[in-house]
Amino acid sequence: MYKLLIVEDEAEVRYGIRNNIDWTSIGFEVMAEAGNGREALDLIENSKPDVVITDITMPIMDGLELSCILKKEYPTIRTIILTGYDDFKFAQRAIKYGVSDYLLKPVLPDDLSKLMRKIKDEIDAEIAEKEDIKKLRVYYQQSLPIIKDKFLTSLITSRIDSDEIESKKASLALDLKGEGFAAAAASIDSESAGNWGNDANDSELLKFAILNISQEIIKRYSMGETFFHVNNLVFILKFDKFDYESNFQSAYTLLEEIRQSVEKYLKVTITLGVGSICNSLQKISESYKSAVTALDYKLIMGGNRVIYIGDIEPQITYNLVYDEKKERNLINSIKFGSKNDVSKAVEALFNEIGTCAASLKECQLYLLEIIASVAKLSRSFQLDTDDIINIDHNLFIEIFSFDTISDIKKRIEEICLNVMERIQSNRKTNTEKIMEQAKAYIDKNYGDYDLTIQKISNYLHISPSYFSMIFKKEAGETFLNYLIGIRINAAKELMQDPDLKIFEIAERVGYPDLNYFSYFFKKNTGMSPREYRNKYVLNKERKVEA
Template sequence: MINVLIVDDELEIRKGLHLKVDWQQLGFNIAAEAVHGEDALEKLTEQPIDVVITDMNMPVMDGIALLSQIQQQYPGIKSVVLTGYDDFVYTKAAIRHRAVEYLLKPVMPDELEQLLLQLKQTIMNERQERLVDQESSRKYERWFQEIRENFALHMLKGDLSPIIMSKAAPIQMKPWDEAAIQVATFGLQADKAHEAKQETEQFQLPFELIMRELAQQHAEQLFICKDSSYPHLLHLVCRDGSSTRLQMIESFKQQLKQVLGFELVLGISGEVCGFAQWHHAYMDALLQWSLHNSEAHQHTALHGHIGRLNDEMLIRLLQKDDLNPALQYIRTTFTEAKQLSHTELVRRIFEVLIALERLLQEQKASVVHTHSIWLNPEQVLKLTTVDKAIAYVERYLQESHKSMRQESNEDIFDEVLAYIGQNYVYEITLPSLAEKFNYNTSYFSELFKSKVGQSFVQYLSEIRMKHACHLLETTELGLSDIAELTGFSNASYFSSRFKKMFHISPSEYRNEKSKTQ
């Protein structure tokens, strides 16, 4: 329904307009009436109005002054002027203040109906355009936020590769590199192993939806990170003042308890600064979360712990056919950790398992073997000696090693294509991709073409162009922004590649699509 305000100092004129047409049938509602300009402005503050039909010659505030105020304060309102043949001065003023139409007195019913139908079409078109713009804006914001969350997850897992780090500035993450942050890990955790699956399945979706709704209220101060392998765990990366961070985290915990009906397990890290330190905070939060039933639960921040595990070295050792060097390295680092405390040994066990998961994700196999640990981490606390810890971890290493050897090139290429689909915004080259998946570059190039049916460069270009087309169709972003968000070095190169592929320029493509929508 379209709301109308009628403004005229003569009661007969106002009532007459009511009777000229069937307003409701035409889709209009006479929401209010006013006797002069000031009265009309007061009515405009009381409810939303789409159309103002006003006389020009009125006491207190005439139509000229009213139109001027409407133009300044309510530019979206459509103004219609009631005028007579002798009111040429008023007509010129109405034109100056952008009145959309005029009705000559006496108003004829057919003229009024025709005008209302024209206004209705214009207003409905504008409403539809606003809805499309709002939806495009929401999609872009959601997509941009997902990219930033993905970057933050890379930082938490210690992936500081040049390809990833090069995108910190374009996605506005550089200020976070200089900010003091804490990580808070929220998770669904069962008291008994057999309860874990049922509990996480039942509460996983509402848990995430509530967390994201709460996080939206503090979008400038925090990120939510989620590893798809462990949907029952959500990690908050929080900045701002220390007391503010802790208050915010505690508020989240209490609101989740109120809605879900039970208290979630929470682990909070110590404060760190710089992307290179985010992994330490991530491990602190995971460890605190896992130790919630132990004496170490009272230990909020971990200080004086041993240095970070050299997971790159461990991964290289795990890729060898002989696992003994990897096990020897793990034994050495477990021994160093145990000499400090049992808590440090537990931390090191988790670090080794995370490194193993990273290898499985990046190489060939699905992460299936360590799920029970994250759902019921108390079992790790029972590993009180290095020998017990080694025996525990070795079982997962053997299973994972066997799984990786059994995976086919077909499965590997599912991972390759998934990686490209998730990282096309970054700089990806054939040599870097071959190295990541442990292939010789020349062999990888031939294998890629045989599996995918086109060269790596062609495939990557098509993926980027697909997302570029989506942004051209659904957003008003400039070519420079689209180029940057789809992995092209600059707008000029993007435009030339686009024209070569589609035989029209990006601007022409956008115009054509806008006409068909």
């Protein structure tokens, strides 16, 4: 069943729309009714309908303004406008606001039923299209080369955690399963590219031809993936076993065949740089950097050859790495976790030191990176690092003055816990400040009939969704219900003044529409404003006189 909201200031018309049509048979349920656009928005905040049927001419907020807001803030809601002949020009404007359709008054049940069936069919079709797995699969297959290249590019330009790499390898069917890896970069030797002309289209055609040859050969050997990144042809090579010498020999044999094939069939030459051999795809970005460095040596060694970085620059391997996954695990435990989560994260980092054969220099660098990431987190929350660390000298000097790794671990854990406590304290303080400012603003402006979440969020300089989440969590009720409560309580106070009319009280507390005010007053107190005044105010005066 799709949900329907009826917005019409004439009660008889609302009654007719609701009761003269068998909504269930069409596939709809009337979730609520509203007498104007303002009331409709209040209802929509708590429960979003699929379709809104609205009149144009209404008090407080008309149907055009409502349609405009719905298009901006709730674009998935379908809107139908009801209009008289005199309002036709307004109906034309409403179509520009994204209104699905309009009907002329008086509305005939058959016409409205027919239109709603059409709207339902459109929503059904829209949902079916989005859920059509077959179409999605076709679209995915068409987009697969782009998705593959995007992920492969991210592999060589940034550090990606191992879980994501494994997931993408499977979903994108990448030939990257192995124990050893290396990146290579190839560039076209400009002096030989003239054979293909200077036109941009010719250049792209040449790149495509080189890529095609490379893909054919790398696929034959089942040694990885190749793609273009900027102007370099990039290779991510994989090997069954991790061994520097044999891995390079395999890479050299493959790349040399590609170089010779390009020269033979395309009459152009290319130079290829091979990066450092590594034992994890997480380290392939470092290998790519060294491959580009190797390619730069073309200026010295000449082009049309394969250049290995290991031949010209000594290769250093690091067994202990503070990678993106470890950093994210530690930082998230500090920002969002408990003391136990922080302790576990620090424990995991120090277990790494004990399980790998790392040099003293590696360990020092590893610890410095951990401390630097925590310091960076502190700075992002504008925390007083001196107060957190609580020492009079350099933290790095203190860390390396300890006698055991256990002492260093305890100190780093202490710092992490201090940061966590300060963040939680600041977060609580900020939330309390927002609530204090919000309630003060509401107390001062509840008489503004146009007081909305958007308006108060703009005042507080936060997003409406964030404000709604905080307010409901801290106040235990929605902003709308809280505002209604404030307004009703203010109305009760004003009713103590016998000289004030009910409609005047309604306007003072933010309800220009008396019917709208009476509806919420009775909903909150169980009696109409007049009944309340007679029972609690006038009776009190009579007792005083007696």
